Amino acid sequence: MPDAAPVAEPTPSFSPLYQQIKGLLVRSLETGEWKPGDAIPSEMELAARFKVSQGTVRKAIDELATENLLIRRQGKGTFVATHAEERVQYRFLRLRPDDGGAGSLQRRLLDCRRMRAPLDVARSLELKSGETAVQLRRLLLADGRPVVLDDIWLPGTPFKGLSIERLQGWRGPMYRLFETEFGVRMIRAEEKIRAVGAAEEEAEALAVPLGAPLLSVERLSFTYGDRPVELRRGLYNTSSHHYRNELS
Structure with a gap:
């Protein structure tokens, strides 16, 4: 043998x-x-x-x-580093005004709810079947004009106690709230970008015609240990803004 x-x-x-x-x-x-x-x-x-x-x-x-x-x-x-640092707090947001201005954006929270995570969200956030997630919907505005509609999904357990009242009462960057109140720090992200046409609800929220071209940006953010802790699906109105990235 x-x-x-x-x-x-x-x-x-x-x-x-x-x-x-x-x-x-x-x-x-x-x-x-x-x-x-x-x-x-x-x-x-x-x-x-x-x-x-x-x-x-x-x-x-x-x-x-x-x-x-x-x-x-x-x-x-x-x-x-903290997300209160000017150069850190917006490092995942690549939207810039065409006129070269500072590009500061105001936020308007539309909804915050806790629910069983949809299958695709659970898969992205590595949640078990039946686990809860927090869904946030918000607008980012430039000079009062909406430019970004964000749907944000967070795992329910680390963000226990997150509510619409708590978000509305917070005045700093949202990632700073996550960092100081919930001990979750976003340290890197991956994005998928594609062009889409505005559906009826999205067109109304962004004040654009039905079918207007939008930039769809899906971002998955990670904390230490490469653990996913945020899924963000944003629709960007680029009529007066552009997406800027630096490559090296």
């Missing part, structure tokens, strides 16, 4: 040292050791803690700053 074929040993994966330190820093962010807005220890302190060089720590921090998880402040140190 021939000998059984030997079982192949798994090939060990190699990760540069700074990437390992980056992973340890992210773990500290995820567990809440350093909360949004907190200063993290100095590079010297972190180098001593992890028994590596300051250069290795600096390279790890540089990557986290590029990913908007940390913010460097000249002469003050390095801080955990």
